[in-house]
Amino acid sequence: MDDAGVDGRRRDRPVADDDAIEPPTGFRERAVASDAGVYDAFATEGPDAWRRAADLLDWERPYERVLDDGDPPFYEWFPDGRLNAAVNCVDRHLDERRNQLAIRWFGKRGERRSYTYLDLHREVNALAAGLRELGVEEDDVVTLYLPMVPELPVAMLACARIGAPHNVVFAGLSAEALATRLDAADSSYLITCDGYYRREDAFNQKSKADNARLRADGDLAATVVVDRLGDALDVSLGADEHAYESLVDAHDGETVEPVARDATDLLFVMYTSGTTGRPKGVEHATGGYLAHVAWTTRNVLDVRPSDTYWCAADIGWITGHSYGVYGPLSVGTTTVLYEGSPDYPDRDRVWDLIERNAVSVFYTSPTAIRSFMKWGAEYPDRHDLSSIRLLGTVGESITPKAWRWYRDHVGGGEAPIVDTWWQTETGAIALATLPGITPMKPGRVGPPLPGIDARVVDEDGEPVDPGEPGYLTIGSPWPGMLRGLREGDERYRREYWVEAEDGWRYRTGDGATVDEDGYVTILGRVDDVINVRAQRFNTAELESAIVGVEGVTEAAVVGDDDGDVVAYVTTRSDVEPGEPLRTAIGEELAREVGDLARADRIVFTPDLPKTRSGKIMRRLLEDIARGEEFGDVSALRNPEVVGEIESAVRSE
Numbered sequence: 001m002d003d004a005g006v007d008g009r010r011r012d013r014p015v016a017d018d019d020a021i022e023p024p025t026g027f028r029e030r031a032v033a034s035d036a037g038v039y040d041a042f043a044t045e046g047p048d049a050w051r052r053a054a055d056l057l058d059w060e061r062p063y064e065r066v067l068d069d070g071d072p073p074f075y076e077w078f079p080d081g082r083l084n085a086a087v088n089c090v091d092r093h094l095d096e097r098r099n100q101l102a103i104r105w106f107g108k109r110g111e112r113r114s115y116t117y118l119d120l121h122r123e124v125n126a127l128a129a130g131l132r133e134l135g136v137e138e139d140d141v142v143t144l145y146l147p148m149v150p151e152l153p154v155a156m157l158a159c160a161r162i163g164a165p166h167n168v169v170f171a172g173l174s175a176e177a178l179a180t181r182l183d184a185a186d187s188s189y190l191i192t193c194d195g196y197y198r199r200e201d202a203f204n205q206k207s208k209a210d211n212a213r214l215r216a217d218g219d220l221a222a223t224v225v226v227d228r229l230g231d232a233l234d235v236s237l238g239a240d241e242h243a244y245e246s247l248v249d250a251h252d253g254e255t256v257e258p259v260a261r262d263a264t265d266l267l268f269v270m271y272t273s274g275t276t277g278r279p280k281g282v283e284h285a286t287g288g289y290l291a292h293v294a295w296t297t298r299n300v301l302d303v304r305p306s307d308t309y310w311c312a313a314d315i316g317w318i319t320g321h322s323y324g325v326y327g328p329l330s331v332g333t334t335t336v337l338y339e340g341s342p343d344y345p346d347r348d349r350v351w352d353l354i355e356r357n358a359v360s361v362f363y364t365s366p367t368a369i370r371s372f373m374k375w376g377a378e379y380p381d382r383h384d385l386s387s388i389r390l391l392g393t394v395g396e397s398i399t400p401k402a403w404r405w406y407r408d409h410v411g412g413g414e415a416p417i418v419d420t421w422w423q424t425e426t427g428a429i430a431l432a433t434l435p436g437i438t439p440m441k442p443g444r445v446g447p448p449l450p451g452i453d454a455r456v457v458d459e460d461g462e463p464v465d466p467g468e469p470g471y472l473t474i475g476s477p478w479p480g481m482l483r484g485l486r487e488g489d490e491r492y493r494r495e496y497w498v499e500a501e502d503g504w505r506y507r508t509g510d511g512a513t514v515d516e517d518g519y520v521t522i523l524g525r526v527d528d529v530i531n532v533r534a535q536r537f538n539t540a541e542l543e544s545a546i547v548g549v550e551g552v553t554e555a556a557v558v559g560d561d562d563g564d565v566v567a568y569v570t571t572r573s574d575v576e577p578g579e580p581l582r583t584a585i586g587e588e589l590a591r592e593v594g595d596l597a598r599a600d601r602i603v604f605t606p607d608l609p610k611t612r613s614g615k616i617m618r619r620l621l622e623d624i625a626r627g628e629e630f631g632d633v634s635a636l637r638n639p640e641v642v643g644e645i646e647s648a649v650r651s652e
């Protein structure tokens with residue numbers, strides 16, 4: 001039994017419907033992508049076909065070459081072109097729609113703020129000028145540690161304007177995680193805030209940032225602090241700390257000449273969990289990334305300037321970068337930004353916001369949909385959601401049941417759903433149906449997008465038969481792909497690429513099957529990464545935090561069917577496994593990894609199942625957590641623990 005293999009993966013998980021559902025006629029007639037010829041066009045034109053995407057952008061210096069693949073796997077998209085991402089997301093919309101809303105923000109306390117494209121232009125320029133004054137130069141990495149406030153996209157765009165790559169760290173991550181990311185990204189500028197509301201309470205973010213500063217090896221040249229809480233929390237600023245509001249006020253009305261960047265220059269870095277305990281710094285280049293994101297925002301999410309579009313993901317992760325900020329703003333639409341939680345003040349908050357704003361395209365995760373289902377259809381049913389014309393999901397597999405619920409109760413039984421597969425590394429959507437063209441199959445993500453050479457292969461790189469589990473790989477480069485890792489070329493190559501006879505192949509780390517029609521079903525990760533609450537965690541990262549708790553000897557972490565984190569924990573013989581220990585584990589996870597890293601279920605067990613070489617059998621634990629059948633355990637060093645663990649799970 002090999003923990004990392006796909007062979008033992010259940011083939012029927014998730015159970016997908018084989019009946020294809022045609023795009024509704026009304027939708028098809030008006031869809032951005034309505035010509036099925038696009039699949040053939042990409043297939044015959046090769047990389048050149050991606051001109052369609054690049055031509056959605058404004059170029060400071062037009063590109064002539066589409067792809068430089070002379071030194072694989074170091075690919076360069078649109079290598080001789082120059083552009084600025086902020087110009088593409090803001091300035092170029094001023095002629096046609098300066099008074100159109102760009103961002104409509106809803107705060108936790110019911111506050112609202114709206115930014116037209118003109119407002120956005122003004123604030124981005126003022127902040128860009130302010131950052132310059134603080135010494136930020138082209139190629140300096142600026143770390144952003146902010147919750148879902150408008151200042152976050154403003155800061156991203158201000159950085160982009162002056163050619164300073166941003167490094168957004170999810171606000172819920174710990175001081176330790178921020179310190180690691182500041183150092184790893186070699187970043188000496190930080191933008192954070194005083195704090196933010198969690199439910200009723202004002203939470204001090206600045207003290208977390210201060211803590212990170214103490215823990216980090218490097219020094220910060222300047223910190224900018226957004227005042228989110230006003231009188232609710234007073235933070236004092238040190239000598240090299242600056243209030244965001246004063247900085248922006250001081251430069252209000254100034255314009256900063258946008259820095260033309262090579263298409264291959266770094267737009268941002270985003271840290272994500274990899275196969276080791278240390279996060280990987282995924283680097284995205286300016287031109288290819290923005291082109292791919294803009295093209296998919298239009299062709300997959302079918303977004304037009306006239307839409308009000310809402311991607312519910314936090315900007316602290318890649319989905320929020322690509323489809324909460326760069327995608328919608330590059331195509332000139334109105335994007336909704338929501339700071340709060342979906343069940344506060346009531347469980348209809350999301351539906352209330354959709355109704356209030358006449359949201360036409362809504363993009364969220366299966367985790368969220370599962371919660372909505374649990375809360376009940378009466379909440380969406382209470383609202384007029386007739387503005388919705390397209391729904392999207394991302395982050396994990398959606399069951400056909402959840403798919404149908406989403407369509408019936410949110411999409412009025414009519415709206416097409418795009419199940420979009422991609423990763424931090426792919427930058428943008430890689431597999432999905434084109435909603436006006438491709439039939440949908442609930443539970444299957446769909447075929448690869450035109451131009452994406454995705455294949456499900458076996459250990460030897462040979463395509464598997466329909467229905468057989470294999471590894472999802474991508475056989476040739478695509479524009480949104482990472483340009484490298486912060487950790488260097490060698491790590492990038494080793495982490496993602498295999499050289500095969502027919503060229504280099506990118507390994508996604510996902511197991512998958514493909515059906516006769518070429519529709520891919522994702523089975524889950526084949527490495528030590530788990531997806532929970534639509535986020536990615538490295539199991540070792542969580543386990544080492546748990547083992548850091550006094551009295552804990554070993555821990556193994558898996559995901560269950562509800563997308564929850566289940567931690568199996570063994571303790572020292574003199575330690576009583578009980579409530580205080582559970583609390584201590586929860587606190588340590590929050591401190592070391594972050595808020596999202598809670599263990600939903602903690603199962604105390606006398607031992608963990610191990611192979612003869614001492615490797616913990618995580619897949620077996622996953623099966624037990626999911627209440628599923630599991631195979632032969634005789635290869636274990638300690639098969640007798642399995643029964644004990646099962647009863648521990650049952651008596652939880």
Ligand code: WT7
Nearest residue numbers: 394395396397419420421422423424510522536
């Ligand atoms: C992993 C990437 C960019 C998406 C947000 C998470 C899983 C993503 C799907 C989907 C089944 C999916 C994969 C992938 N995943 N989309 N539609 N169906 N699984 O980004 O943190 O980089 O995680 O999320 O396992 O490898 P991420």
